[in-house]
Amino acid sequence: MNPTFNINVAIIGGGIAGLWLLARLHERGYSALLIEGDRLGAGQTICAQGIIHSGAKYTLHGQSSESAEAMAGMPALWRRCLKGEGEIDLRNAWMLTEHQHLWTTRAPVSRLAAFFASKLMRSRMEKIAAQKTDEIPPALRHPKFDGVIYRLDEPVLNVASVLNTLAKRYHPAIVLNGGPVVLKADGTLTLHYPQQPLWIIRPSVTVFTAGAGNTGLPWATLQLRPLHMVMARGVNLPGPLYAHCLGASDLPRLTVTSHYDAGGRLIWYLGGALAEEGVNRDRPAQIRAARRELQALLPWVDWNPVEFATFTIQRAEAHQHGGGRPAAPSVFRDGRVIAAWPTKLAMAPLLAEQIEEVLRTLGVQPRLIGLDPLAAWPRPELAVYPWDREDMEWS
Ligand SMILES: Cc1cc2nc3c(=O)[nH]c(=O)nc-3n(C[C@H](O)[C@H](O)[C@H](O)COP(=O)(O)OP(=O)(O)OC[C@H]3O[C@@H](n4cnc5c(N)ncnc54)[C@H](O)[C@@H]3O)c2cc1C
The missing domain is CATH 3.30.9.10 (D-Amino Acid Oxidase, subunit A, domain 2)
Known part of the structure; x- marks a missing residue:
């Protein structure tokens, strides 16, 4: 049998929304695991201008x-x-x-x-x-x-300094996934990585904060x-x-x-x-x-x-009639699965607050667990600023 982790919350996607949520949940005593498929901040966050509007x-x-x-x-x-x-x-x-x-x-x-x-x-x-x-x-x-x-x-x-601070502080709870995220009907997820044993993650709630990667959720269109x-x-x-x-x-x-x-x-x-x-x-x-x-x-x-x-x-934002920018962060829920977009980096704290409120209404009881069994699991690196990308053409 594959080893299994029972946790409060699985977070899919480590941009500012996922990292802030991870931080907030840990500070409130929830067990949360952030699953990233690429580099932390690799979507929009590392490209943000960093303005706290x-x-x-x-x-x-x-x-x-x-x-x-x-x-x-x-x-x-x-x-x-x-x-x-x-x-x-x-x-x-x-x-x-x-x-x-x-x-x-x-x-x-x-x-x-x-x-x-x-x-x-x-x-x-x-x-x-x-x-x-x-x-x-x-x-x-x-x-x-x-x-x-x-x-x-x-x-x-300095956006990278924020990502780096959160990544270091919550390092044990951040893992790199080497395959697609498949959420089964029983609510479990499987962590994949070459040469690693498969881990089954059994969260009470799964939160998708994958930006443009929040796809295939018909009740939360982007x-x-x-x-x-x-x-x-x-x-x-x-x-x-x-x-x-x-x-x-x-x-x-x-x-x-x-x-x-x-x-x-x-x-x-x-x-x-x-x-x-x-x-x-x-x-x-x-x-x-x-x-x-x-x-x-x-x-x-x-x-x-x-x-x-x-x-x-x-x-990447929640779909709006007319296609304009949403006024606030967006949180959608279907049973025990949540999809969320902060709309702005600046509003990631508001988004995390709203998600924690949903956890309370679902009756999720905070319970910290040791993450030592995942100590050898690969961790995602930090995304690279656009001006430092080697593929960028300057003229
Ligand atoms: C050019 C630009 C400038 C901006 N400037 C500002 C600004 O100055 N101030 C401001 O407040 N906002 C700004 N924004 C908006 C802000 O960047 C976004 O609202 C915010 O970064 C979104 O964060 P996020 O975590 O939801 O998504 P993202 O930053 O896109 O992160 C998504 C994460 O999910 C991961 N992921 C995707 N699919 C999967 C999967 N299947 N499995 C696992 N992981 C996955 C990605 O690799 C990535 O790490 C700007 C946006 C852009 C594009």
């Missing part, structure tokens, strides 16, 4: 929204965890910046959108006076800059929304920038975050409308579009020597 970008049309409400508490929650004072100890992870910025162009629509958002987000969005030059990001500190800058209460995380992200590198980049630039629509025209590659080089990671609209462009056209945007928005920088790379990626 406070909701500002969801108020740009002048009305507070369900999304903005759902996100309002997220910066404070993450900051508490990073200080070791929250529900999960993230003291070994770090922020890239405490505050994201938002800047407008000279265009009246851009200024108006920011003005309305600032009224709604009074405590979370503060205008920076033009004379306070030391508070202005270096890239925007130029005599030709003629927009308005706001400081947002939105930290930006939608995929593509992005064509751009990365820029080169000594001409005018320092790190973490900012949304507002255009005419309710979506930022450009969202820039800054990162350092394995060789210590500064990378500008570009999202926003450029990435949303870029899904209709091929790689050369997307690079031309990125150059045009940067030239238009920051004309005092010489963009010629800057190198670019692009890649497309799908955001």
Whole structure:
């Protein structure tokens, strides 16, 4: 007979949703095992810009929204965890910046959108006076800059440091599965790996947090929304920038975050409308579009020597009529099987809270068990940032 593990919860998929859930359940005394099929964070999480949204970008049309409400508490929650004072100890992870910025162009629509958002987000969005030059990001500190800058209460995380912290702390409860996940009608799962004995996992509840891998569950359908992200590198980049630039629509025209590659080089990671609209462009056209945007928005920088790379990626979320972004995390249940999507990395803690609530309603009693018998089982590595991928083509 194959060895069997009886546990409270099996979690399928180790992006931010699965890892945060694993952490929360362990802290609450549940036995949980996270089963990853590739690398931790290999789907969307390692490609996230790492912004812990406070909701500002969801108020740009002048009305507070369900999304903005759902996100309002997220910066404070993450900051508490990073200080070791929250529900999960993230003291070994770090922020890239405490505050994201938002800047407008000279265009009246851009200024108006920011003005309305600032009224709604009074405590979370503060205008920076033009004379306070030391508070202005270096890239925007130029005599030709003629927009308005706001400081947002939105930290930006070093995402790999978060994944690494969670992976190390909960290492015994994270395993690599070498085959497809087959959930049998009796609720059991089988762990496979070459040269390892088969293990039968018998969880009280199974949670799918596999992002785009949450498939084949007719009661929980997903939608995929593509992005064509751009990365820029080169000594001409005018320092790190973490900012949304507002255009005419309710979506930022450009969202820039800054990162350092394995060789210590500064990378500008570009999202926003450029990435949303870029899904209709091929790689050369997307690079031309990125150059045009940067030239238009920051004309005092010489963009010629800057190198670019692009890649497309799908955001995986619960299906919505009309295909828009869900306002909040999504949790679906069929008997003792749950499928969940956080919608945003920032909202992974909310998702874990909601799943724990479902466990309570199902009467799952927390019971920790020793995971020593799995000590020799292979563990997944951490995913690689897009700017460090060897297959990335820069030009
Ligand atoms: C380009 C981009 C930028 C973003 N920027 C931000 C941002 O700045 N702020 C923010 O809050 N959100 C951001 N998001 C959204 C955020 O990244 C996602 O909401 C979040 O990472 C989803 O996490 P997840 O754990 O559900 O899924 P994923 O990160 O996709 O993780 C799924 C995991 O499941 C594993 N898996 C898949 N199938 C199986 C299987 N059959 N068996 C076992 N394991 C499996 C995968 O290998 C992976 O590790 C961004 C998304 C994208 C694409």
